[in-house]
Amino acid sequence: MSNSEVVEIFVSPFSQPARAVWWFCKLQNVPHEFKPIQLGQGDHKTAEYKAINYFQRVPALRCGSFTLSESGAILTFLSRKYGAGTDWWPEDLEVAGRVAEYIAWHCGAAGLQAAGVGWVFPSVFASQRDDALIADRRVDFHKALDVLEQYFLARNTAYIATEHLTVADLLAAPEVAQIHMIDDATFTLDKHPKVKAWFERMRALPDYQSIHEQVLQRKKIDF
Incomplete structure (x- = not known):
């Protein structure tokens, strides 16, 4: 291979x-x-x-x-x-451990991915809108953002695991972007200033717009 x-x-x-x-x-x-x-x-x-x-x-x-x-x-x-020899998967074992830790949390039942899906599905796919359920799921997503703010970005690094971009950041950013795009009238990161600054750095990366283009074109996602 x-x-x-x-x-x-x-x-x-x-x-x-x-x-x-x-x-x-x-x-x-x-x-x-x-x-x-x-x-x-x-x-x-x-x-x-x-x-x-x-x-x-x-x-x-x-x-x-x-x-x-x-x-x-x-x-x-x-x-x-x-990406061998690059920063995507760090050679430093402690930093690589941070990347692996984030991926495990992100993909777990209490992670950012599950919280994001929990908000998106009743907001977009439900046959009948349930505002109470959406409000509950919004709270869950902000709790996940609390973890990102208070733990993963608490070391005051530019990115999730370290001062440079890793695959952990690429996994996280589309989750925040999805909510930002489907609920841009009310969604804000003002209570999560570290997440907000990190997300602005992610939005400035090459190809951010192109990978999100179809979602941007359809706020009501129909696949």
Whole structure:
């Protein structure tokens, strides 16, 4: 498996973790083929896709005969394969441990990803809007932002694990961006100044606009 081999990434532009993987490929110039998955049309429920991703979610990766699911695992693999000698996955073991710690929290039941999905789904996909549920999920998301503010960014570093960008930041930013875009009338980071400053740095990165373009065009996401 060489570094010149084209990686296939199976992505829905409306999936936050899938956008994180796509963003890495763009920033690191990973030779890749974008494979769009239309969730609303059931592309992820086919037997063909299940052979690539047993869990039938996005994102997924295929590199030759090797397949991988779960955004944290995919970003770890890509950063080690295509980002060797860079800061994406730090060589310093303590900093690398911070990156791994963030990924584990982010993807866990109480992490930023679950909190973001909890807010997005009743806001966008529910057949009947439940304002009370949305209010509860908004509280959950802000609790997750509290963790980002008070723990992961409490070391006063520019980015989540250290002073430089890592894959942890790429995983986190699309979650904040998604809420910012679907609820831009009321969503604010004013109570989380460290998160706000970090997010502004993330928004200034190359390809931020391009990976979020389709979501920006459709505030009501229909896949």
